[in-house]
Amino acid sequence: MPELIIALPKGRLQDAALARLACAGVRVNGAALASRRLAIADETGRFRFIFVKPADVPVYVEHGIADCGVVGRDVLLESAADLLQPLDLKIGRCRIVVASPHPETVMNNFGMLRVATKYPRIAAEHFGARGLPIEIIELSGSVELAPVLGLSDCIVDVVETGRTLAENNLSIVEVICESTARLVVNRASYQLKAKTVADLIRALGEGVRQETFA
Numbered sequence: 050m051p052e053l054i055i056a057l058p059k060g061r062l063q064d065a066a067l068a069r070l071a072c073a074g075v076r077v078n079g080a081a082l083a084s085r086r087l088a089i090a091d092e093t094g095r096f097r098f099i100f101v102k103p104a105d106v107p108v109y110v111e112h113g114i115a116d117c118g119v120v121g122r123d124v125l126l127e128s129a130a131d132l133l134q135p136l137d138l139k140i141g142r143c144r145i146v147v148a149s150p151h152p153e154t155v156m157n158n159f160g161m162l163r164v165a166t167k168y169p170r171i172a173a174e175h176f177g178a179r180g181l182p183i184e185i186i187e188l189s190g191s192v193e194l195a196p197v198l199g200l201s202d203c204i205v206d207v208v209e210t211g212r213t214l215a216e217n218n219l220s221i222v223e224v225i226c227e228s229t230a231r232l233v234v235n236r237a238s239y240q241l242k243a244k245t246v247a248d249l250i251r252a253l254g255e256g257v258r259q260e261t262f263a
């Protein structure tokens with residue numbers, strides 16, 4: 050029986066998350082990683098990793114299937130999950146932005162804006178706080194296409210390098226917030242597995258600090 054189960058996001062954050070854990074002494078065997086198995090143990094058997102879609106990390110941790118997880122702030126803001134967030138891992142840095150092929154039209158628009166996004170909650174809160182009426186068009190990927198093809202006036206999406214925006218002729222209208230990946234912890238696990246969780250937070254935090262001051 051592993052001491053801790055850790056949910057990791059498949060995709061662009063996965064390698065950076067594994068590297069942070071390796072710095073904290075939690076290592077996964079390369080052959081196991083290269084396999085298609087979605088649940089694997091670390092080299093000591095003390096930890097078990099489950100690999101899930103980024104948006105599902107908060108779900109597994111909130112329900113206690115995983116004790117901890119690594120997830121972007123963008124996903125956390127979109128999720129309603131009740132989780133502890135003890136550590137900014139300072140990986141997966143990106144921005145959540147409003148972007149459009151016609152930024153000036155969006156800025157001067159006071160009528161109903163059509164907003165395509167994978168982040169309906171963040172979009173609704175952002176425009177709602179300004180009292181601007183919007184129609185949210187929820188998509189699950191390739192969001193940049195929506196305003197180019199006339200499905201929406203703008204998008205709310207994450208930008209990492211800016212390449213996808215640039216190559217689809219979209220410009221940033223405004224930055225909603227910055228995002229980095231966080232360690233999240235289930236509330237019950239934080240109490241019941243206090244020492245193991247605290248040791249992990251300390252070791253991960255040490256790695257973050259060493260990198261920051263390197």
Ligand code: PRP
Binds near residue numbers: 191193207210212213
């Ligand atoms: C994300 C995001 C942008 C892109 C930004 O999409 O939704 O499309 O990455 O990255 P960039 O600024 O480095 O170009 P993702 O790759 O997760 O795929 P998706 O469109 O299927 O959601």
